[in-house]
Amino acid sequence: MEVCNCIEPQWPADELLMKYQYISDFFIAIAYFSIPLELIYFVKKSAVFPYRWVLVQFGAFIVLCGATHLINLWTFTTHSRTVALVMTTAKVLTAVVSCATALMLVHIIPDLLSVKTRELFLKNKAAELDREMGLIRTQEETGRHVRMLTHEIRSTLDRHTILKTTLVELGRTLALEECALWMPTRTGLELQLSYTLRHQHPVEYTVPIQLPVINQVFGTSRAVKISPNSPVARLRPVSGKYMLGEVVAVRVPLLHLSNFQINDWPELSTKRYALMVLMLPSDSARQWHVHELELVEVVADQVAVALSHAAILEESMRARDLLMEQNVALDLARREAETAIRARNDFLAVMNHEMRTPMHAIIALSSLLQETELTPEQRLMVETILKSSNLLATLMNDVLDLSRLEDGSLQLELGTFNLHTLFREVLNLIKPIAVVKKLPITLNLAPDLPEFVVGDEKRLMQIILNIVGNAVKFSKQGSISVTALVTKSDTRAADFFVVPTGSHFYLRVKVKDSGAGINPQDIPKIFTKFAQTQSLATRSSGGSGLGLAISKRFVNLMEGNIWIESDGLGKGCTAIFDVKLGISERSNESKQSGIPKVPAIPRHSNFTGLKVLVMDENGVSRLVTKGLLVHLGCEVTMVSSNEECLRVVSHEHKVVFMDVCMPGVENYQIALRIHEKFTKQRHQRPLLVALSGNTDKSTKEKCMSFGLDGVLLKPVSLDNMRDVLSDLLEPRVLYEGM
Amino acid sequence: MDLVQMQKSLQDYTKSLFLEGILDGQFLQLQQLQDESNPDFVSQVVTLFFQDSDRILNDLSLSLDQQVVDFKKVDPHVHQLKGSSSSIGAQRVKNACVVFRNFCEQQNVEACHRCLQQVKQEYYLVKNRLETLFKLEQQIVASGGMIPAVELGF
Numbered sequence: 001m002e003v004c005n006c007i008e009p010q011w012p013a014d015e016l017l018m019k020y021q022y023i024s025d026f027f028i029a030i031a032y033f034s035i036p037l038e039l040i041y042f043v044k045k046s047a048v049f050p051y052r053w054v055l056v057q058f059g060a061f062i063v064l065c066g067a068t069h070l071i072n073l074w075t076f077t078t079h080s081r082t083v084a085l086v087m088t089t090a091k092v093l094t095a096v097v098s099c100a101t102a103l104m105l106v107h108i109i110p111d112l113l114s115v116k117t118r119e120l121f122l123k124n125k126a127a128e129l130d131r132e133m134g135l136i137r138t139q140e141e142t143g144r145h146v147r148m149l150t151h152e153i154r155s156t157l158d159r160h161t162i163l164k165t166t167l168v169e170l171g172r173t174l175a176l177e178e179c180a181l182w183m184p185t186r187t188g189l190e191l192q193l194s195y196t197l198r199h200q201h202p203v204e205y206t207v208p209i210q211l212p213v214i215n216q217v218f219g220t221s222r223a224v225k226i227s228p229n230s231p232v233a234r235l236r237p238v239s240g241k242y243m244l245g246e247v248v249a250v251r252v253p254l255l256h257l258s259n260f261q262i263n264d265w266p267e268l269s270t271k272r273y274a275l276m277v278l279m280l281p282s283d284s285a286r287q288w289h290v291h292e293l294e295l296v297e298v299v300a301d302q303v304a305v306a307l308s309h310a311a312i313l314e315e316s317m318r319a320r321d322l323l324m325e326q327n328v329a330l331d332l333a334r335r336e337a338e339t340a341i342r343a344r345n346d347f348l349a350v351m352n353h354e355m356r357t358p359m360h361a362i363i364a365l366s367s368l369l370q371e372t373e374l375t376p377e378q379r380l381m382v383e384t385i386l387k388s389s390n391l392l393a394t395l396m397n398d399v400l401d402l403s404r405l406e407d408g409s410l411q412l413e414l415g416t417f418n419l420h421t422l423f424r425e426v427l428n429l430i431k432p433i434a435v436v437k438k439l440p441i442t443l444n445l446a447p448d449l450p451e452f453v454v455g456d457e458k459r460l461m462q463i464i465l466n467i468v469g470n471a472v473k474f475s476k477q478g479s480i481s482v483t484a485l486v487t488k489s490d491t492r493a494a495d496f497f498v499v500p501t502g503s504h505f506y507l508r509v510k511v512k513d514s515g516a517g518i519n520p521q522d523i524p525k526i527f528t529k530f531a532q533t534q535s536l537a538t539r540s541s542g543g544s545g546l547g548l549a550i551s552k553r554f555v556n557l558m559e560g561n562i563w564i565e566s567d568g569l570g571k572g573c574t575a576i577f578d579v580k581l582g583i584s585e586r587s588n589e590s591k592q593s594g595i596p597k598v599p600a601i602p603r604h605s606n607f608t609g610l611k612v613l614v615m616d617e618n619g620v621s622r623l624v625t626k627g628l629l630v631h632l633g634c635e636v637t638m639v640s641s642n643e644e645c646l647r648v649v650s651h652e653h654k655v656v657f658m659d660v661c662m663p664g665v666e667n668y669q670i671a672l673r674i675h676e677k678f679t680k681q682r683h684q685r686p687l688l689v690a691l692s693g694n695t696d697k698s699t700k701e702k703c704m705s706f707g708l709d710g711v712l713l714k715p716v717s718l719d720n721m722r723d724v725l726s727d728l729l730e731p732r733v734l735y736e737g738m
Numbered sequence: 739m740d741l742v743q744m745q746k747s748l749q750d751y752t753k754s755l756f757l758e759g760i761l762d763g764q765f766l767q768l769q770q771l772q773d774e775s776n777p778d779f780v781s782q783v784v785t786l787f788f789q790d791s792d793r794i795l796n797d798l799s800l801s802l803d804q805q806v807v808d809f810k811k812v813d814p815h816v817h818q819l820k821g822s823s824s825s826i827g828a829q830r831v832k833n834a835c836v837v838f839r840n841f842c843e844q845q846n847v848e849a850c851h852r853c854l855q856q857v858k859q860e861y862y863l864v865k866n867r868l869e870t871l872f873k874l875e876q877q878i879v880a881s882g883g884m885i886p887a888v889e890l891g892f
Contacts, residue, residue, distance in 0.1 A: 617818075618821040618822055619790055619822070620787045620822035620823075620825045620826060621822060621825035623825075624783055624826070627768065627776065628771060630776060631771040631773065631776070714821070714824065715825050715827070717763075717764075717767055718771070
């Protein structure tokens with residue numbers, strides 16, 4: 001029997017106390033039972049709870065505690081042993097569990113605490129990130145502002161617009177109270193207030209450039225905070241109660257065109273800056289933030305670039321305008337010149353004819369008059385008239401020639417002539433005058449000088465005559481020597497190389513006189529028109545001053561060069577010219593008179609036995625042609641058609657005469673076919689002569705293009721036939737048949 | 739008639755032919771070509787001319803009488819006649835041919851007919867005269883004389 005340890009109360013059970021204990025235990029029990037329920041309920045609700053096991057333990061602990069207290073309810077009164085047992089069991093269990101829980105909590109609580117720490121850490125991090133994001137956003141906004149500003153600034157090339165836009169946009173972006181731009185004056189010693197955003201400023205408001213604050217700003221490329229009281233910032237009407245907002249100033253480099261011409265980037269080698277001053281609104285307690293300052297710096301750079309672009313554009317526009325003006329002026333001048341030239345040409349053309357006609361009349365009639373019976377005075381008068389009119393005629397010709405030369409409309413008339421004879425003729429013409437002046441003239445012709453040359457005989461004579469004439473004219477005593485030679489490639493003038501090409505050579509003529517000589521400085525002027533360098537005394541020798549100018553132009557036309565050498569006044573001078581002449585083939589032949597038009601002396605016996613072929617569809621003309629040729633001694637074969645001709649022609653026939661009267665080219669084809677036939681035996685091809693109804697240019701050209709050697713006009717005369725045959729059978733082929 | 743007279747009348751007659759323009763210098767050329775080696779040159783040529791021309795004139799008449807005149811055929815004939823007459827020196831015939839050719843190019847049938855008539859006229863004229871000339875020459879030769887070379891004073 002267990003001794004109930006329940007002590008019988010000494011005093012009568014305090015019913016009240018008992019009741020209160022009873023109630024408290026009851027409530028405790030309830031509480032103890034409801035807490036785990038709550039825990040379970042909420043944990044089930046929550047998604048994550050890592051400590052379920054702990055929860056169970058805890059729940060068990062609490063439940064058992066509650067159970068204990070619950071069972072306690074029965075122990076207030078006498079209770080049976082079962083109750084006591086249950087009580088004991090409960091208590092024991094409770095003890096176990098609570099101890100286990102206590103032990104477990106030792107592990108758990110630090111963990112729980114660390115969770116808290118992590119949470120705190122994350123919160124801090126989040127706050128930090130938030131801040132940073134705020135920063136980035138502001139920066140991005142700044143960037144956007146800059147881009148927009150730049151776009152606005154760069155969208156125009158007008159200087160004023162650029163600057164104005166800068167200030168406006170900056171003012172807007174940064175919510176500024178005032179924005180000002182100070183530009184350096186022309187002298188560079190002062191800064192002048194050029195643009196402001198809001199306030200009107202007095203014109204010509206300047207500050208000296210050497211202020212310390214300005215130097216400070218110009219010294220760095222960063223935006224610098226300056227005092228609101230500095231002269232550059234004192235733009236607003238000062239009213240004392242305002243707390244002036246912060247002011248920032250930045251320099252704007254004014255780049256010049258020349259800065260961009262250096263290879264390395266213009267590292268602000270310019271010394272000219274403008275000053276941009278930005279003021280925050282007063283009484284706003286706003287401060288300049290770093291990103292705002294950066295914005296300002298970037299804008300300042302952009303403005304600098306935009307300004308320089310504007311400057312460049314201005315300059316190029318100016319240059320273009322200038323060029324256009326000049327263009328217009330030049331155009332006008334050209335048109336005027338052309339009109340003048342046309343007028344002159346017209347004048348010359350008219351004058352030429354108008355002047356020559358009376359001139360001819362005068363000369364002709366004077367000459368006729370000379371032939372008649374005249375008294376000596378009359379004769380003298382007539383001679384003077386003749387001389388004067390000849391001179392006048394020469395002058396007219398010279399002027400006309402010169403103007404035609406200058407136009408480039410003069411062309412050389414090439415022909416074959418005898419060079420030696422030309423020189424002799426010139427000398428013969430000059431000799432009378434030279435003899436009168438007692439100036440011996442000598443002529444030296446180089447031995448290798450070709451005799452027959454191709455060139456413009458008349459003009460060459462004019463040149464030589466002019467030069468030799470000048471030599472005689474301007475020499476009072478001494479002698480004149482004329483030398484002609486073939487020049488080699490090393491000539492005097494450096495810009496003119498003589499290359500004797502195949503059938504051409506360069507003739508050099510030197511005329512040396514011992515006359516007054518020429519001052520070396522005057523030599524270039526000699527060849528200009530109308531200018532004469534001789535003193536007044538010698539002016540009486542006459543001449544218009546055109547001679548040398550004309551000669552020079554003729555020489556140039558002949559692809560040559562002319563110059564004068566002189567050792568000085570009183571030492572005489574040498575005139576030298578080179579001209580290009582062609583070598584005539586006839587120079588290799590017998591030295592007969594060089595004109596090729598003179599027919600060779602016809603001899604009947606030349607053609608005896610000459611086999612010829614005559615092709616003509618017309619029987620009568622065929623017979624006539626045959627008669628002609630037979631009379632000249634030829635052996636004639638006649639054919640009446642192209643085919644027959646081709647069949648019959650052979651290397652025995654020396655000449656083939658073919659009638660080409662019919663229009664079209666069929667008859668000419670025969671020539672080609674004969675050519676073909678004889679290609680292998682080229683040298684034995686018979687000569688081909690066409691008998692045609694006309695010998696105009698087109699016929700001749702046709703004949704040439706088909707390879708014919710000559711053309712005869714029908715009806716053929718005996719002499720023509722003879723001429724053609726003799727010319728054809730000479731080594732040189734002639735293309736004449738009239 | 740004695741020889742000298744005959745020769746004189748031959749000369750005069752020949753001169754008249756030239757003066758009237760029936761013959762021109764080409765005929766002289768032909769006469770120059772006649773020599774001992776070629777005694778009948780002129781008459782040969784002239785005879786051939788007569789034969790050719792008769793034929794051509796016939797062909798021309800036929801061609802022009804067609805309903806539709808083929809000028810492509812007419813032209814070569816005229817060209818031939820012109821060539822022959824000019825080779826011989828029949829000046830007026832040649833000139834008439836030139837006119838004929840022009841109208842041929844214009845394809846003017848009426849005018850061509852007229853030209854043909856003209857050409858025929860000239861041709862018969864020159865034929866007549868030349869035949870007379872040759873008769874005179876034959877007479878002289880038959881009398882044993884020489885045909886004098888024609889001297890033209892103009």
